[in-house]
Amino acid sequence: MPVPISQAWTVATYVVRQKLKGRKRYPLVLMLEPLFRCNLACAGCGKIQYPGHVLKMQLTPEECFRAVEECGTPTVAVPGGEPLLHPQIGEIVEGLVARRKYVYLCTNALLLKQKIHLFKPSKYLTFSVHLDGQRENHDFSVCLEGGYDKAVEGIKEALARGFRVTTNTTLFDGADPNSVRKFFDEMMELGIEGMMLSPGYSYEKAPDQHHFLGRARTRRLFRAILSNRKKSWQFNMAPLFLEFLMGKRDYRCTPGGTPTYNVVGWQKPCSLLQDGSAATYAELLESTEWEHYGTESGNPKCANCMVHSGYEASAVNDTFGSLRALWATARATFSHEYKDPEALELLKEPVQPVHAFAPLVQIEEPVAQETRP
Amino acid sequence: MSGREAGREADPQTLEVVPGAPRDHIEGWIPELASEEELRAALEQAFSYRGDVLITRKDGSTVEGYVFDRRTGRSLGDSHVRVMAKDGSGKVSVSYAEIAGLAFTGRDMAAGRSWENWVRQYRERRAAGEKNISLQPEEIE
Numbered sequence: 457m458p459v460p461i462s463q464a465w466t467v468a469t470y471v472v473r474q475k476l477k478g479r480k481r482y483p484l485v486l487m488l489e490p491l492f493r494c495n496l497a498c499a500g501c502g503k504i505q506y507p508g509h510v511l512k513m514q515l516t517p518e519e520c521f522r523a524v525e526e527c528g529t530p531t532v533a534v535p536g537g538e539p540l541l542h543p544q545i546g547e548i549v550e551g552l553v554a555r556r557k558y559v560y561l562c563t564n565a566l567l568l569k570q571k572i573h574l575f576k577p578s579k580y581l582t583f584s585v586h587l588d589g590q591r592e593n594h595d596f597s598v599c600l601e602g603g604y605d606k607a608v609e610g611i612k613e614a615l616a617r618g619f620r621v622t623t624n625t626t627l628f629d630g631a632d633p634n635s636v637r638k639f640f641d642e643m644m645e646l647g648i649e650g651m652m653l654s655p656g657y658s659y660e661k662a663p664d665q666h667h668f669l670g671r672a673r674t675r676r677l678f679r680a681i682l683s684n685r686k687k688s689w690q691f692n693m694a695p696l697f698l699e700f701l702m703g704k705r706d707y708r709c710t711p712g713g714t715p716t717y718n719v720v721g722w723q724k725p726c727s728l729l730q731d732g733s734a735a736t737y738a739e740l741l742e743s744t745e746w747e748h749y750g751t752e753s754g755n756p757k758c759a760n761c762m763v764h765s766g767y768e769a770s771a772v773n774d775t776f777g778s779l780r781a782l783w784a785t786a787r788a789t790f791s792h793e794y795k796d797p798e799a800l801e802l803l804k805e806p807v808q809p810v811h812a813f814a815p816l817v818q819i820e821e822p823v824a825q826e827t828r829p
Numbered sequence: 830m831s832g833r834e835a836g837r838e839a840d841p842q843t844l845e846v847v848p849g850a851p852r853d854h855i856e857g858w859i860p861e862l863a864s865e866e867e868l869r870a871a872l873e874q875a876f877s878y879r880g881d882v883l884i885t886r887k888d889g890s891t892v893e894g895y896v897f898d899r900r901t902g903r904s905l906g907d908s909h910v911r912v913m914a915k916d917g918s919g920k921v922s923v924s925y926a927e928i929a930g931l932a933f934t935g936r937d938m939a940a941g942r943s944w945e946n947w948v949r950q951y952r953e954r955r956a957a958g959e960k961n962i963s964l965q966p967e968e969i970e
Contacts, residue, residue, distance in 0.1 A: 497966045505879045505939040508969040599964035658847040664944030665849025673845045720897040732898045759841040
């Protein structure tokens with residue numbers, strides 16, 4: 457199982473309760489961004505480009521707890537910026553855990569070893585470590601040589617202390633599927649609980665404006681990566697969302713599925729797109745014109761998005777929408793390798809890795825086995 | 830037609846790579862606000878801008894800061910821009926009807942650190958044998 461049964465049960469019963477109440481729009485994961493400041497300057501990130509006085513702002517623990525209670529989700533992701541830069545992050549996480557929220561602390565792990573004493577191992581707390589692939593890919597993507605090694609050092613320390621650890625990986629155009637598959641092996645060998653992955657959102661303010669995956673290429677890339685899976689690989693994500701990325705399913709975006717609270721309030725409509733803010737969660741629900749968001753809305757800012765923040769909520773909603781989808785989820789969780797000979801062919805295609813130093817990867821021809829007469 | 834506009838017209842389902850957003854060079858810009866349309870368009874630009882702006886009210890008072898929200902109604906009196914004040918005084922709401930002037934005074938934090946520059950620098954420095962190369966976040970002023 458990629459997540460503990462108690463967590464799966466909590467989320468499942470929460471979703472079923474929302475459905476029984478007839479709520480068409482319900483939040484699944486709160487994205488709680490306690491600050492925008494970061495200690496990395498990643499090429500594909502458009503979340504941290506703000507004036508200094510905004511970067512200095514941070515949510516108080518009380519503001520965090522109020523947002524969590526307003527929203528009511530069973531799961532809270534704490535990204536940023538880099539949350540470990542927040543001077544009260546230990547107190548914030550402790551308060552969320554005390555409220556029995558499943559917390560995913562999304563960190564680049566550069567400070568994890570140094571700050572791990574602020575946290576206590578708990579089934580409610582997971583460090584979700586940002587790693588965009590193997591060493592060279594990750595370092596180039598986050599514009600920091602040595603970033604991968606530091607993150608892995610943090611992961612090992614957290615695992616040794618009994619914490620739950622996952623990775624989260626964002627892929628851009630030029631990602632080498634063979635390298636990503638090797639990266640999965642490396643991570644599972646480290647002993648992490650599972651992996652998360654997503655195509656990058658095309659942030660208008662990100663430094664790199666040339667390597668955001670379009671939908672067609674996203675589906676091909678994820679089909680190559682996620683087909684013919686190894687049994688050792690575990691994914692800490694909704695299985696049907698991964699099938700969506702592979703092109704096996706089609707979903708409409710659920711922009712309210714992962715509401716976002718940060719230093720300017722409740723961000724409209726999601727964590728990726730900034731189209732204003734609301735003072736309360738109730739105001740966010742009432743004042744956002746939800747039909748203006750999602751690929752099918754025709755909004756150009758949503759046109760190419762296949763990111764988990766909008767589509768994983770759709771996949772989870774689907775899971776509990778029919779016995780067929782529930783069965784598909786169970787099958788994907790326990791037994792599905794996604795055997796696909798065509799996807800194996802995709803792995804042989806040459807790639808132009810742009811978030812890595814090497815200018816071009818040449819795929820070697822398989823060496824013919826020596827035969828004896 | 831910009832790359833992104835061309836991308837908007839393409840079928841998203843068949844798109845291979847998303848065309849990048851064009852960079853606006855509006856740092857230092859002082860827009861004309863002669864008509865309602867000009868005012869609304871300039872405030873929309875201010876909302877998208879990742880630097881501080883200076884708003885001058887018709888009574889001569891000013892507020893400088895980061896525009897984090899705008900709420901547009903049918904009339905200028907129904908429309909408000911919301912600013913995170915640079916002086917630390919918190920969130921300030923200004924009616925469009927009160928605004929006499931706008932200037933993009935702060936540095937555009939999304940400009941000037943392009944991916945291409947990073948790639949070029951990285952390759953040159955690596956070829957020269959440097960190690961521990963990184964692109965650091967800027968110091969907070």
